Structures are given as structure tokens and as C-alpha cells.
Amino acid sequence: MKQSYGYLAVRLCVFAIWGLLCFAPFLFQDVRALEVAARICIFIVLVASYDLLIGYTGIVSFAHTMFFGFGAYGAAILLKQMGPGWDAVALGALAGVVVSLIVATGVGLLSLRVKAIFFAMITLATASVALVLASQLSQFTGGEDGITYRAPDLFKPATKLLVDAEGKVVKIFGVSLNGKLAAYYFVFFSALALFWVMVRIVAAPLGTVLKAIRENEARAEAIGYRVVAYRTFVFCLSAAVASLAGTIYAVWLKYTGPDTALSFAIMIDILLMVVIGGMGTMWGAVVGAVLMxxxxxxxxxxxxxxxxxxxxxxxxxxxxxxxxxxxxxxxxFILLVYFFPRGIVGTVQTMGARQ
Structure with a gap:
């Protein structure tokens, strides 16, 4: 019973954060706060998907923002070419996932057999190539200027979700039920669904296998697990989730460029969030993303x-x-690492287990 105190505290904290994010438009009624809440939702998904790699499987990759960029550019290019329709969003998301899976499979099969540092360098080189291509293929990607486009009509600020008898938009607690609110809840529920899927994955037997590979790859291979196949699968799964997060962010932001989708600074942020929240916890993705x-x-x-x-x-x-x-x-960050060596969530869970 005592062992559950730390886990219970972490889960209550995570549920409270999701609750605040759910009601953020009504609790924090300004444009900046809504932007912060949407960014937190996106980064929770990004950090959780990266934790599947580094925290649960022990794979160090510097190409996570590349897959995020594939999803963002997929939606951006099709929304620009086809117009602001849901078909463009769906096809853009599908294109981003397909490209991410192809690249992730190729990199995984060719590189996951080598030592961790060499694999990390390969992913860094691959991500650098993607960034250069996005900057130079201006006829498709807009180059350094990026792409500006329109989101589906439902997400236009002028869209009225509910109107009263006089034709005016209905307000709840002073918040207009308009397209901007719809766009935020599109981001929120999409992020929540993706996060829940990843939590279920690590709670399933697959999560136990991944931890076994992380702790002792040779032993996992010896007892019959095809380590390369598992690592490649997780690499592809993580890439697909990151790509979907990129599509969601592109629809919210209505702009996609190298700085917002492929920048190495985003990769640094993801790494910091994983370390702050706690690697191999999944719940730490929520805490790390919020704080950062x-x-x-x-x-x-x-x-x-x-x-x-x-x-x-x-x-x-x-x-x-x-x-x-x-x-x-x-x-x-230094103080957090010093006082929470296993990340905030990992340390709290360990402290709860020791009481």
C-alpha cells in the first residue's frame, strides 16, 4: 500500500494538469494563455513519443523533430494547394505518417544494429538533411519563409459555433463559442487521445519487453526477443505519433516553417522536458512539458x-x-537535475515507494 503513494500523487497531478488544460480557455481568457496551453498539449505528445524511445527502449535519437516536421509540412503543403478543407488535413496527416514510417524504417533497419552513439549521429545527420531540404526546396516548402495557409472553416475566429435568438455568438463564462475555441479543443482532444494510446502501449506486455531491451539488450536477445525488430517498431511508432503531433500543430498555427517544425532547438526542448519530467515514466512527459x-x-x-x-x-x-x-x-535545470536525479516524476515515485 505504501508503495502506491508516490504513484498516486503523480497521477493526481497529471489528471489535474489535463483538467486545467481542458478548461484553459475559460480559466485564462487571453490569446497568449491559449497559445501556451495549445503548445503544452502538443509538446506532451512529442515528449511522450520521444520517451518511448529513450526512456522505455534506450534509443537515443536526434531526428524526432524531423518526423514532427514531416507531419507539419504534409498538412501545410496540402492546405496551401487544396484549400482549407478536412480532406487536405487528412491527406496531409496521412502523407506525413507515411513518409515518417518509410524514413524511420530505413534508418531503423540500417542503423539500430550499431552502437548507441553511432545511431544518434546518424539520426542527427538525417535530421540535418531534412532541415536543409526544407530550406532549399522553396517551391514546395516556402524555404526559410515557410508556408502560410488557412485552416478549415470550422477553426476561423469568425465562425459561430452556437448563436442566440438574435444571431449573436453564445458566450459561456464570458468566452465566445467560436472557431478559435473549436481549434483549441481540436488540439486538446487530439493530444489527449494520442497520449492515452501511448500510456496503454507502455502498460501492455509490449512495454515490459521494451524495458527488458533497455536494461539488457543481450539478455533480451538470448531469451528469444528479436531486439532489432522491436526497436525498429518502436522507432516507427514514435515517428508516426510525432508526425501526427506536427499535423495538429500545423492546423493550430496556420504557419509552418523550418523554425517552427524542424529546428534543432525543438529537439533540445524535447530532451530537456524528458529529463525534467523523468525518463521511462510517460507521466513525466506531462510535468516536463508544462514546466518547460x-x-x-x-x-x-x-x-x-x-x-x-x-x-x-x-x-x-x-x-x-x-x-x-x-x-x-x-x-x-541544473537544480532540478541535482535534486531530482530521476526526473520529477521518477524521483517522486521512488520516494513514495520508500516510505
């Missing part, structure tokens, strides 16, 4: 308030200058 995205959007503001509060104190206003937010973000 909130820090990226609001740490500067908090530092500005703190700097104003200590005006007149020697040195402190300079240290708390909002322009130095990356410095403080790095310090916070």
Missing part, C-alpha cells in the same frame, strides 16, 4: 517583476534582468 513551456513564456515576465522589486539593491537588478532568462533557466 511555462518557463519559456513567463520566466522573462517573472524576472522583470523581480528586478523591479529589488531596484536599488546592488547587483541584483542586473542579475534579474529579463534578458538573462536563459541563464536562470539553465540554473533551474
Amino acid at each position: 513551456v511555462l518557463a519559456q513564456y513567463y520566466l522573462r515576465d517573472l524576472m522583470g517583476v523581480a528586478a523591479d522589486a529589488v531596484t536599488g539593491v546592488p547587483l541584483l537588478p542586473e542579475l534579474l534582468n529579463p534578458d538573462r532568462w536563459l541563464l536562470w533557466l539553465g540554473i533551474i
Whole structure:
């Protein structure tokens, strides 16, 4: 019974976060807050899918944003060419998944037999090639400028989901039931569904096999598991989920470019979120994504308030200058790794098990 305390606390926290995300449009009624909530939903899926690789199977890949970009560009190109219809979204998502599966299968079969560091370098090279192609094939991808397009009509801010007798859009708690709200809940429920699928996967016997491969690949091979086949399958599964996340984000953002879909900075963010939340926990994806995205959007503001509060104190206003937010973000990350060596979720679960 005591062993369940840490797990119960983590699950209650994760359910509370999903609950806040569900009611975010009504709790935080400004454009920036809604953008933050949507980004958190997307990164929960991205981080969870990457945790399937590094946390559950021990695969270190630097190509995760490449698959995210395939899904985003698939939707973007077809929405630009075919117009703002659901057929373009569906075909774009399918195209992104197909390309991701082909590339992931090729990279997996050719590279997963080599040592971890060499596989990581191969994925990094592959992702770099994808980024260069996206920047240079401007006739398809828009080059460095990216692609701007329209989302389906349901997601237009002017769309009225419900109207009253006078033809005015219905409001609930001051929030208009319009296309922007529909777009957010498209992101939210899509992300929730993908996250739930991944939680079920790691809870199934497949999850146990993946952990066995991570802990001792030779032993797993010796007892009859085809390690390369399992690792390739998980690599493809992770790529497909990342691609779908890219499609969802493209529909929400209505813009796709190298910086938003293929940037190596996104890969760094994913790695940090996995480490902060806890590798091999899946629930840690939620905690890591929330903390990292909130820090990226609001740490500067908090530092500005703190700097104003200590005006007149020697040195402190300079240290708390909002322009130095990356410095403080790095310090916070170091402290989190020091005090939570297994990530926040992993450490809490371990502490709960020891009580």
C-alpha cells in the first residue's frame, strides 16, 4: 500500500494538469494563455513519443523533430494547394505518417544494429538533411519563409459555433463559442487521445519487453526477443505519433516553417522536458512539458517583476534582468537535475515507494 503513494500523487497531478488544460480557455481568457496551453498539449505528445524511445527502449535519437516536421509540412503543403478543407488535413496527416514510417524504417533497419552513439549521429545527420531540404526546396516548402495557409472553416475566429435568438455568438463564462475555441479543443482532444494510446502501449506486455531491451539488450536477445525488430517498431511508432503531433500543430498555427517544425532547438526542448519530467515514466512527459513551456513564456515576465522589486539593491537588478532568462533557466535545470536525479516524476515515485 505504501508503495502506491508516490504513484498516486503523480497521477493526481497529471489528471489535474489535463483538467486545467481542458478548461484553459475559460480559466485564462487571453490569446497568449491559449497559445501556451495549445503548445503544452502538443509538446506532451512529442515528449511522450520521444520517451518511448529513450526512456522505455534506450534509443537515443536526434531526428524526432524531423518526423514532427514531416507531419507539419504534409498538412501545410496540402492546405496551401487544396484549400482549407478536412480532406487536405487528412491527406496531409496521412502523407506525413507515411513518409515518417518509410524514413524511420530505413534508418531503423540500417542503423539500430550499431552502437548507441553511432545511431544518434546518424539520426542527427538525417535530421540535418531534412532541415536543409526544407530550406532549399522553396517551391514546395516556402524555404526559410515557410508556408502560410488557412485552416478549415470550422477553426476561423469568425465562425459561430452556437448563436442566440438574435444571431449573436453564445458566450459561456464570458468566452465566445467560436472557431478559435473549436481549434483549441481540436488540439486538446487530439493530444489527449494520442497520449492515452501511448500510456496503454507502455502498460501492455509490449512495454515490459521494451524495458527488458533497455536494461539488457543481450539478455533480451538470448531469451528469444528479436531486439532489432522491436526497436525498429518502436522507432516507427514514435515517428508516426510525432508526425501526427506536427499535423495538429500545423492546423493550430496556420504557419509552418523550418523554425517552427524542424529546428534543432525543438529537439533540445524535447530532451530537456524528458529529463525534467523523468525518463521511462510517460507521466513525466506531462510535468516536463508544462514546466518547460511555462518557463519559456513567463520566466522573462517573472524576472522583470523581480528586478523591479529589488531596484536599488546592488547587483541584483542586473542579475534579474529579463534578458538573462536563459541563464536562470539553465540554473533551474541544473537544480532540478541535482535534486531530482530521476526526473520529477521518477524521483517522486521512488520516494513514495520508500516510505
